[in-house]
Amino acid sequence: MIPVLLIFSDWALFFLRLAVGMIFLFRGWQNLKNLKKNGGDFARINSKFIKASGITLILLEILGGSLIILGIYTQIIALFFALEMAAVAVWKMAKGHKFFGGYEFELLLVAANLILATMGGGFFAFLF
8 A cells, every 4th residue: 555645535536436427327328318229128028127127227327327426325326336237247147248348347337336335435425
C-alpha cells in the first residue's frame, strides 16, 4: 500500500461511482428502448415472473444508475447491482459462455459494486 495515495480514495470512489452509474443508466435505457426485442427474449422463457423481473431490472438500472450518479443510496443500490450482475455471470457460466467475451464484464461490475457497497460513494455522496 502506498499511504500517500490514500488521500485520493474519496475521489477514486467518486469516479468509480460515476462510471458504474453511467454504465447501468445507459444499459437500462438501451434495454428500455429495445423493449420489444427484450420482451421477445423473455417470452421465449415463458414465465410471467421472469417477464416482470425483466421490466423491474430495467427500471432498477435506470433509476438506480441515476441515483448512484447523484450519490443517493449508493451503497444500497450497489448491493442490488452486485447481486444482479452475479446472477447474470452465473447464468452465463451455466450456459457455457467463455470468460473472455462472455462474463468477464459482469464479474468486473460485481467487484466495482461491492467496492461501492462496502466503502461508499466517495465525495458528493449524500445518503448511504
